[in-house]
Amino acid sequence: MPSQHGYALLGMLSLHPMSGYDLKELIDRSIRYFWKEGYGQIYPTLKALEAESLVMREVEHHAGRPDRFVYHLTEQGWEALRAWLMQPTFTITPTRHELLLKLYFGRHASAATLLPQVEQYRAIHEHLLQQYNAIEGHLLHDHPEYAADVPYWVLTLHHGQQICRAMILWCDETAQMLRASQDPA
Amino acid sequence: MPSQHGYALLGMLSLHPMSGYDLKELIDRSIRYFWKEGYGQIYPTLKALEAESLVMREVEHHAGRPDRFVYHLTEQGWEALRAWLMQPTFTITPTRHELLLKLYFGRHASAATLLPQVEQYRAIHEHLLQQYNAIEGHLLHDHPEYAADVPYWVLTLHHGQQICRAMILWCDETAQMLRASQDPA
DNA sequence: GTTCGCATGTAAAGAGTTACATGATTGT
DNA sequence: ACAATCATGTAACTCTTTACATGCGAAC
Numbered sequence: 001m002p003s004q005h006g007y008a009l010l011g012m013l014s015l016h017p018m019s020g021y022d023l024k025e026l027i028d029r030s031i032r033y034f035w036k037e038g039y040g041q042i043y044p045t046l047k048a049l050e051a052e053s054l055v056m057r058e059v060e061h062h063a064g065r066p067d068r069f070v071y072h073l074t075e076q077g078w079e080a081l082r083a084w085l086m087q088p089t090f091t092i093t094p095t096r097h098e099l100l101l102k103l104y105f106g107r108h109a110s111a112a113t114l115l116p117q118v119e120q121y122r123a124i125h126e127h128l129l130q131q132y133n134a135i136e137g138h139l140l141h142d143h144p145e146y147a148a149d150v151p152y153w154v155l156t157l158h159h160g161q162q163i164c165r166a167m168i169l170w171c172d173e174t175a176q177m178l179r180a181s182q183d184p185a
Numbered sequence: 186m187p188s189q190h191g192y193a194l195l196g197m198l199s200l201h202p203m204s205g206y207d208l209k210e211l212i213d214r215s216i217r218y219f220w221k222e223g224y225g226q227i228y229p230t231l232k233a234l235e236a237e238s239l240v241m242r243e244v245e246h247h248a249g250r251p252d253r254f255v256y257h258l259t260e261q262g263w264e265a266l267r268a269w270l271m272q273p274t275f276t277i278t279p280t281r282h283e284l285l286l287k288l289y290f291g292r293h294a295s296a297a298t299l300l301p302q303v304e305q306y307r308a309i310h311e312h313l314l315q316q317y318n319a320i321e322g323h324l325l326h327d328h329p330e331y332a333a334d335v336p337y338w339v340l341t342l343h344h345g346q347q348i349c350r351a352m353i354l355w356c357d358e359t360a361q362m363l364r365a366s367q368d369p370a
Numbered sequence: 371g372t373t374c375g376c377a378t379g380t381a382a383a384g385a386g387t388t389a390c391a392t393g394a395t396t397g398t
Numbered sequence: 399a400c401a402a403t404c405a406t407g408t409a410a411c412t413c414t415t416t417a418c419a420t421g422c423g424a425a426c
Contacts, residue, residue, distance in 0.1 A: 004283060011290040021377050031289055034282035038415070043379055066377040066422070078293075085287050085294035089302045091309055094279035097219035098189060100344055102270050104216055105196040106337040108263075109270035117274045124276055151366070152291040155359050159285055166351035174340050181336070206405050223387065228407055251394070251405045 002054065002080065005045045008035055010073065010081045013055060017072035020046055033160055046071055054080050111182035115175060122171035129164035132157050187239065187265065190230045193220055195258065195266045198240060200331070202257035205231055218345055231256055239265050296367035300360060307356035314349035317342050
């Protein structure tokens, strides 16, 4: 039974066979908004997946280049991926939100010090939203060979967009409240 | 310079002096939606805060009860809290979202297996939203002595509410897409 | 000749969670 | 008697991140 990291790699390898290096690159260009992996995670995980016969490695030699170990899913790997997709998902509530923590104790700060932090939070989500929108616009054009996958990828983009929009609204409301609290009126 | 945990405890102690046990209890009843601490974190952190003279402990003896170590902020503690509130916030993007990971590879699963997972995600947020609403309704009534803090606490509730509403919308849209994909039509 | 990109990995440090240890009182 | 609550802490463990090690080729 692979770990969550294992399933992430199995999923990525379902797109096409890849090396550990490629996996890192692709993850950073695709699912990075909700999933990150480093080499320190990828290489040992690939080894474990191979030991479980869920992936197979093949060596590619290139003259005057480092060898590449290209991994592809085995039939058992496909099976494990499908089995995982069917399992109920443990939703981990992401705890630890520093800005909320600060706002919770906001009474002891001035609006002038809190407002920029809220504005920055807003800017981050505004920027993210534009990134999501841009990606959505190019998705089909950039990856015509994955047309069957694109609708699913769009779902994950919409998730991010919804959150960004919600956060922008919240920032505006929060900024208004903070401004009102400092208003002498 | 305290850690993030340290600031969370300083903030809590700004409400009123407390023991480590009380801190855990109060955190679990107030900021648990965006901040969690266990005893394994609280007690060592209190020790560190005391070593930095940001808090002071006083011993309370109770006949036939364990001693209580009640901590309160020192003047330096108040200063550290205010200084932290002014610092720019490092927004940590919470990475690792298993449901999105599954949906990303959703092509290899049937809508029938993905839909319940989306529905469960929706139910969680629906439930959370109702909790937030209930808390908001009782907040002032339950804590009249913290009337000056309540507006800030409400801000953090609204944050949660916005996210829940966004997620409910997203789930509905996602469910619709999944149903359409399995429709023979 | 120095840096950047390809390519694979290991080791150590840091953070976080969970389980355990203790011990008294109060309620069932 | 037995479980639960109050109360403080430690130890172990896992999980994650970061830094390091290596080496070649191509570009600047």
